[in-house]
Amino acid sequence: MKLKVTILPAKILTDGTHRIRIAMSHRGNTRYFMTRFVVPSPKNVSGGQVIGVPNANYMNQRLLQKMTEIYKVYDQLEDADYYTCSQLLAIIEDKIKGGEPKTLFSIIEEFGENKKHGVSPGTMRIFSFAVKKFREFFAPNYFLKHLDSQTLYAFRDFMTKSGQNNSTQSIYFQMLREVVNYAIKHKYVEYERSPFADFEEPKSLSRNVAVSIEELRTIRDKEFTGKHAAHKSFVRDLFMLSFYMCGMNLVDLLRMDYSGEYVHFLRKKTELRRSDEAATEFTIQPEARAILDRIYRDGSFVFKGKPKTKTGYNSMLNRFVPKVAEDCGIKRRFIFYSARKTFAQLANELMIKDSIVEYCIGDAVSNDRRVIGSYIRVNKRMADYAVRKVFDAVASDKSVDEILGDLGL
Numbered sequence: 001m002k003l004k005v006t007i008l009p010a011k012i013l014t015d016g017t018h019r020i021r022i023a024m025s026h027r028g029n030t031r032y033f034m035t036r037f038v039v040p041s042p043k044n045v046s047g048g049q050v051i052g053v054p055n056a057n058y059m060n061q062r063l064l065q066k067m068t069e070i071y072k073v074y075d076q077l078e079d080a081d082y083y084t085c086s087q088l089l090a091i092i093e094d095k096i097k098g099g100e101p102k103t104l105f106s107i108i109e110e111f112g113e114n115k116k117h118g119v120s121p122g123t124m125r126i127f128s129f130a131v132k133k134f135r136e137f138f139a140p141n142y143f144l145k146h147l148d149s150q151t152l153y154a155f156r157d158f159m160t161k162s163g164q165n166n167s168t169q170s171i172y173f174q175m176l177r178e179v180v181n182y183a184i185k186h187k188y189v190e191y192e193r194s195p196f197a198d199f200e201e202p203k204s205l206s207r208n209v210a211v212s213i214e215e216l217r218t219i220r221d222k223e224f225t226g227k228h229a230a231h232k233s234f235v236r237d238l239f240m241l242s243f244y245m246c247g248m249n250l251v252d253l254l255r256m257d258y259s260g261e262y263v264h265f266l267r268k269k270t271e272l273r274r275s276d277e278a279a280t281e282f283t284i285q286p287e288a289r290a291i292l293d294r295i296y297r298d299g300s301f302v303f304k305g306k307p308k309t310k311t312g313y314n315s316m317l318n319r320f321v322p323k324v325a326e327d328c329g330i331k332r333r334f335i336f337y338s339a340r341k342t343f344a345q346l347a348n349e350l351m352i353k354d355s356i357v358e359y360c361i362g363d364a365v366s367n368d369r370r371v372i373g374s375y376i377r378v379n380k381r382m383a384d385y386a387v388r389k390v391f392d393a394v395a396s397d398k399s400v401d402e403i404l405g406d407l408g409l
Contacts, residue, residue: 001026001074001088003067005049005060007042008032018042020050020059022067029085033093035066069096078185082114095187102188104144104179108134111182122269130172133159145189147180149198156202166202173201209333210341213393213400216243218328220394228320232327234303235320237291238313239339244288246280246360246387247340250317254301254310258284258292262380267362280362281380287391343390349400350393352386359383 002025007018018039021032037059039045044052050059073095074080080088091110108131116124137158152173159169177196183189211219220240224232242248248256251268262283284292300307308316317336325334340361347357359378393403 001080003070005045005063005067006032007039007045009042013038016040018044020045020063022063022070024070024085024089026083026085026088027081031085031089033066033070033089035063037063076187079114084113087113091186102144102183103140104134104138104142104147105131105140107144107183107188108179111179114182115178126171127175130175133162133164133172134176136162144180144183145191147195149195152195152199169202209335209338210345211330211332211334211338213346215328215330216342216346216394217397219324219330222324222328224324224327228323230304231316231320232324234295235317236324237295238301238317239321239324239336241288241291241295242336242339243343244285244291244391246282246362246383247343248362249340250313250336251310252362254313258296260284265362280359280383282360282383282387283380285387285391287395346393346400347386347390350389350403352389356382356386360386 004023004025006021006023008021009018011019013019018041020035020037020039022035024031024033037050039050039053044050044056050056050063053059070092073092074088077083077088077091083091087110112124112127112131115127137155156169156173159172164172180189180195184191219236222236224236238250238253242250242253245253245256245263249267249269252265255268256263256265262281264279264281266279295301295303301313303316321334321336344357344361347360348354355376356378360383393400396403398406
């Protein structure tokens with residue numbers, strides 16, 4: 001951000017004088033802070049200084065104080081680069097004025113504008129659902145400073161009566177907590193004790209959708225016959241490819257470059273808030289390459305010789321994944337996401353370190369939150385070793401217990 005004292009020659013006041021403004025340049029755009037000072041002519045401002053008027057020295061001192069105040073507020077904003085020039089000006093003006101207490105929804109609106117620059121569209125859709133539920137419970141002019149644990153429990157009861165399960169409630173409370181933390185960080189609100197300090201959040205229900213190694217082998221080897229056999233075979237191949245790509249989601253499978261020996265990627269879901277240094281790399285294993293040779297042509301997945309859109313593949317998965325489960329005798333809940341859960345679960349059962357599993361599936365590595373993370377970094381070689389351990393276990397005919405027994409575990 002840069003500031004400069006300026007005049008806009010086209011903006012002439014009714015008496016023929018000109019208002020002095022402070023121009024703020026940010027992210028390639030310029031907006032203006034108004035001041036109370038006026039001069040007879042645009043020539044009275046030159047090189048960012050007021051000249052040629054009797055009180056020029058006084059004006060320059062006051063304008064310098066104003067710019068110092070603006071810079072001070074700007075330096076306190078940890079995420080200023082995410083704001084547009086207009087948003088940044090409004091925030092700085094609001095902080096300088098001191099203003100009235102902020103309402104919950106004015107902070108949510110500002111937080112949402114900032115958040116959308118660092119998360120996926122899917123996350124923003126979930127955020128919009130949460131805001132809709134907030135609006136059903138909180139008054140439009142509800143001040144965030146009034147939030148306390150009693151209100152949080154009342155909101156939890158409201159969501160329970162509205163039919164939201166624990167997992168949905170947990171997501172919405174997490175987003176509300178982020179809004180509160182944002183408001184505290186920007187000094188919009190202060191609490192002697194956080195409203196969440198005495199509140200027990202609902203626990204998110206773990207999606208137990210992983211299949212056993214035996215069920216995975218059945219899916220891999222199943223020969224589908226009869227009506228829609230081609231559809232089910234293709235869906236099975238996509239599922240197994242997801243597994244052999246370390247649980248990669250469909251959106252990432254569809255955009256991946258498979259021309260080389262290995263992949264280098266950030267998950268679409270989190271790529272906006274992670275640097276390329278956090279990217280995952282691993283070798284495309286023979287099991288994955290064999291599937292790609294069947295269903296991947298000229299940079300696209302193809303079904304019956306033709307590529308489909310992401311929506312088309314999603315529709316096929318939604319329709320035929322349950323039929324694959326039925327034909328394979330799987331009674332538990334089974335979805336495309338089961339491939340990701342199964343890879344992570346099986347890797348865990350084979351005693352592979354959590355940090356390596358997290359790296360392989362493209363999640364944030366938990367070791368980075370511990371001191372050891374400053375010294376040890378998971379890499380492609382470690383990932384390749386881990387995935388081969390998992391895939392060799394699947395390729396065998398042994399149970400997990402037998403495999404661990406062979407390893408002396």
